[in-house]
Amino acid sequence: MRDKKIGIPILLVVLTNVFVLIGVSSNRSGPPDAHLVLTERELSLSKIDDENSGMFLNINWDLPVFNLYNARHTETEYLDQEKLDEFGWDCPLEIRDTHHPCYHYRSSVKAYIVLEFGGEPWEKWLESQKKELESKQRALEKAENKNSRRTLEEDMERIRNIPTVKSRLFAVDFSPDPLKLRARYPDPSRFIILPGLIRMYYNLLKKEPVNKDNRGYRLRASINDILINKIYVPDEFHEFFETQVKAMPSPFTSYGFVLHKITPDTRPRFQATVNFGKRYEPWIESVALFQ
Amino acid sequence: MDLPKNRQEAQFRADRIHLFRDELNTLLSEKVILLSPAQQAAIQDYHQKLLGQYSTQFGTDTTEKEKKISAGMLALTLLGGFAICAGVFFMFYQFWGYLSSPVKISILVLSPLVFIGLMEVFARRETTPHYVTLCALLALACFVLNLNVLGYMFNITPSPNALLVWGLFGVSLAYLHGLRLLLALGLLSIIAFASAYLVTFRHYYWFNLFDRPEHFIVAGAFIFCVPFIFRHRIYSYFPPVYRGIGLLSILFSVMFLSLSGYGSYLPWNSDQVETLYEFIGIAGSGVVLWVGIRSNFHEMANIGLGFLCLFFYLKMVSWFWDSLPRWMFFMLLGAITIGLLILLKKFRARDRVHP
Structure with a gap:
C-alpha cells in the first residue's frame, strides 16, 4: 500500500513540471502576439543582489505625462460605463458619500494592459x-536668487536631455479581455499586451456649487503594475552582458537612469529582440550592442 | 495482542504502562491490594515485553529522560529543517545564473524526487520520525523552489494553482509516513489556494486573497469537516490537525473582521460588520471551547479558550482603554477574570454533583 502511495507525490512533481513546460512551449509556439526590438531605455539591466546570480531586464513603461524624476504615473481617466461593464464590477460609477460599501474596497483587479511603443x-x-x-x-x-537660478538651469539641462534615455513604452488602454485589445490594437510591432493590475477607486468629483451637500465620488482607475515586469535573460546571453555591456559606463540603472549623468550624447548600450507569446508571456530572442 | 497502528498509539500505551506501574507500586506499599510474587512477575514480564516491542518497532520513549531528549530532538528537527530549507533556497539562487537551462531544470525536477527517495530510505532504517520529517520538509521546499524558479526562467504569469499543487504534495507526503507537520503545511497551502481562487471569481487579483477574510472562513470550515467525513483508522492523530487548522482559519478571519469590517461581503457599513463579527467571535469561541471539553477534543478546547481570551481582551481595550486610567483598566480586567473563575468553579462543583 505504501508503494502505491509513494506514487502520488512523485506523480505530482512529474506531472506539474510537464504541465508547466507544455504551457511554456504553447506560449512560444506559432507566431508571437508581439515582436519588438527594444533598447536599454525600455529594458534596463537588473541585478537583484550579490546573492542572486540570475539576470533580468526590467520593463520600463509609463503614462505619457512628463516627470523630471522619472516617477511613474499611474492615474488614468475616469471610467465610463462601457469600461465598467467589461470588468463586470457591481459598484456604481458615482457614489454620494464615503459610507458606500464600495468606497473602501480597493483591491487590485487583474486586467491586460496595452503598452504602445x-x-x-x-x-x-x-x-x-x-x-x-x-x-x-x-x-x-523671474528668479532673483543665484542658487534658485542655478537649480533651474540644471533642471532645464536635464529636461532637455531626458528624451535620450526615456522609455518609449506607454500604457494606453486596459481590459479584462486581451483578444478585444488585440483587435483594437492589431499592430504586433507597436503594441504589447501584458497582464497587469488595475486598481479602481473613488475620487472626489468637483461639482458646482461647491458645498458639503453637493459632493460626489467618481470611479477612477490606476494601472498599478504589469505582472511580468522583468524578463529573464537566458544563459546564452549572460556573457554578452557581463563582458560587453557592463564594461561600458552608463547613466542607466536597474529602474531607469541617474539624472545628473545624462548628456545629449547618452545612448543605450544594447538592444534586445523580445517576443510576447500566446499567453502574453515574453522571452528574449536575441541581444546586440545598440546600433 | 493488538499492535498499535502507529507510533503515537504505541507511545500512549507506553506512557499508560509507566503510570500504571507507579500507581500499582503505591497501592501495594499502602496494602490496598495484595498480589502474589508470581502475579507481579507476570505483569512485570508482560509490560517489559510490550515496552521492548514498542521501542524496537516504533522507537517509543521508555523513560522520562528519553522523553525529554525526544522533545529536544523534535524542536531541533523543526528548527534545523526550516533552516536547511532556507539554505537550499538561497544556495540555488546564488548559483543558478551559472548553470545552463537543461541543468537547472534537471536539478529542479529531480531534487524533490531525491528527497522523497531519501525519506523512504530513512523510514525503513529508522524507528524515530526525525530524519523522515527532515527529508519531507526538504522535498516540499525543493518543490516550492522548483515551481518558483521555472516561473522566473520562463516569465510565467503568477498563478494560485501553485498553492494547490504544493498543498496536495504536502498532504500526500504526510499520509506516506504520518507526518503532522507536513499535513499542517499542506492544509494551510490548500486553504490559501481556496481563498485565492474565490477572489478571482470577481476578476480581483488572486494575490489579494487576504482582502476577503470570509473566504478563509469557508475554506476553514471545509477543512474542519474533513475528519468527520473521512475516518482516520491508521493515523488517528490527524483529525486534531484538520480541526485545529480549520478552526484557526475561521477564528483568525472572524477576529480580523471584528477589527476591520471593510473586506466583508455583507452589505452593511464597516461598524455594523465589526459589531456582528465581534459577537460571532465571542459566542463562537465559547461554543468551540464547550464542544471541545464535551467531546474531549483538546485542540478545540485550547483554541476556543485562546480566542475567547483574545476577543475578551480586545473588547475590553476597545471599550475602556481610552476612558479609564490604566490602573483601573487592569483592575477591572482582573476583577472580571476572577469573577469568571468563581463562576467556572461553581459549574465544576455542580458538574461533580450532577455529572
Missing part, C-alpha cells in the same frame, strides 16, 4: 516635456 503617446510625452521646459524658463526669468 513610440507613436502618439511618445509625441504627447514630448509635448508635456516641452511645456515643462517652458514653465522652467518662465520661472528662470
Whole structure:
C-alpha cells in the first residue's frame, strides 16, 4: 500500500513540471502576439543582489505625462460605463458619500494592459516635456536668487536631455479581455499586451456649487503594475552582458537612469529582440550592442 | 495482542504502562491490594515485553529522560529543517545564473524526487520520525523552489494553482509516513489556494486573497469537516490537525473582521460588520471551547479558550482603554477574570454533583 502511495507525490512533481513546460512551449509556439526590438531605455539591466546570480531586464513603461524624476504615473481617466461593464464590477460609477460599501474596497483587479511603443503617446510625452521646459524658463526669468537660478538651469539641462534615455513604452488602454485589445490594437510591432493590475477607486468629483451637500465620488482607475515586469535573460546571453555591456559606463540603472549623468550624447548600450507569446508571456530572442 | 497502528498509539500505551506501574507500586506499599510474587512477575514480564516491542518497532520513549531528549530532538528537527530549507533556497539562487537551462531544470525536477527517495530510505532504517520529517520538509521546499524558479526562467504569469499543487504534495507526503507537520503545511497551502481562487471569481487579483477574510472562513470550515467525513483508522492523530487548522482559519478571519469590517461581503457599513463579527467571535469561541471539553477534543478546547481570551481582551481595550486610567483598566480586567473563575468553579462543583 505504501508503494502505491509513494506514487502520488512523485506523480505530482512529474506531472506539474510537464504541465508547466507544455504551457511554456504553447506560449512560444506559432507566431508571437508581439515582436519588438527594444533598447536599454525600455529594458534596463537588473541585478537583484550579490546573492542572486540570475539576470533580468526590467520593463520600463509609463503614462505619457512628463516627470523630471522619472516617477511613474499611474492615474488614468475616469471610467465610463462601457469600461465598467467589461470588468463586470457591481459598484456604481458615482457614489454620494464615503459610507458606500464600495468606497473602501480597493483591491487590485487583474486586467491586460496595452503598452504602445513610440507613436502618439511618445509625441504627447514630448509635448508635456516641452511645456515643462517652458514653465522652467518662465520661472528662470523671474528668479532673483543665484542658487534658485542655478537649480533651474540644471533642471532645464536635464529636461532637455531626458528624451535620450526615456522609455518609449506607454500604457494606453486596459481590459479584462486581451483578444478585444488585440483587435483594437492589431499592430504586433507597436503594441504589447501584458497582464497587469488595475486598481479602481473613488475620487472626489468637483461639482458646482461647491458645498458639503453637493459632493460626489467618481470611479477612477490606476494601472498599478504589469505582472511580468522583468524578463529573464537566458544563459546564452549572460556573457554578452557581463563582458560587453557592463564594461561600458552608463547613466542607466536597474529602474531607469541617474539624472545628473545624462548628456545629449547618452545612448543605450544594447538592444534586445523580445517576443510576447500566446499567453502574453515574453522571452528574449536575441541581444546586440545598440546600433 | 493488538499492535498499535502507529507510533503515537504505541507511545500512549507506553506512557499508560509507566503510570500504571507507579500507581500499582503505591497501592501495594499502602496494602490496598495484595498480589502474589508470581502475579507481579507476570505483569512485570508482560509490560517489559510490550515496552521492548514498542521501542524496537516504533522507537517509543521508555523513560522520562528519553522523553525529554525526544522533545529536544523534535524542536531541533523543526528548527534545523526550516533552516536547511532556507539554505537550499538561497544556495540555488546564488548559483543558478551559472548553470545552463537543461541543468537547472534537471536539478529542479529531480531534487524533490531525491528527497522523497531519501525519506523512504530513512523510514525503513529508522524507528524515530526525525530524519523522515527532515527529508519531507526538504522535498516540499525543493518543490516550492522548483515551481518558483521555472516561473522566473520562463516569465510565467503568477498563478494560485501553485498553492494547490504544493498543498496536495504536502498532504500526500504526510499520509506516506504520518507526518503532522507536513499535513499542517499542506492544509494551510490548500486553504490559501481556496481563498485565492474565490477572489478571482470577481476578476480581483488572486494575490489579494487576504482582502476577503470570509473566504478563509469557508475554506476553514471545509477543512474542519474533513475528519468527520473521512475516518482516520491508521493515523488517528490527524483529525486534531484538520480541526485545529480549520478552526484557526475561521477564528483568525472572524477576529480580523471584528477589527476591520471593510473586506466583508455583507452589505452593511464597516461598524455594523465589526459589531456582528465581534459577537460571532465571542459566542463562537465559547461554543468551540464547550464542544471541545464535551467531546474531549483538546485542540478545540485550547483554541476556543485562546480566542475567547483574545476577543475578551480586545473588547475590553476597545471599550475602556481610552476612558479609564490604566490602573483601573487592569483592575477591572482582573476583577472580571476572577469573577469568571468563581463562576467556572461553581459549574465544576455542580458538574461533580450532577455529572
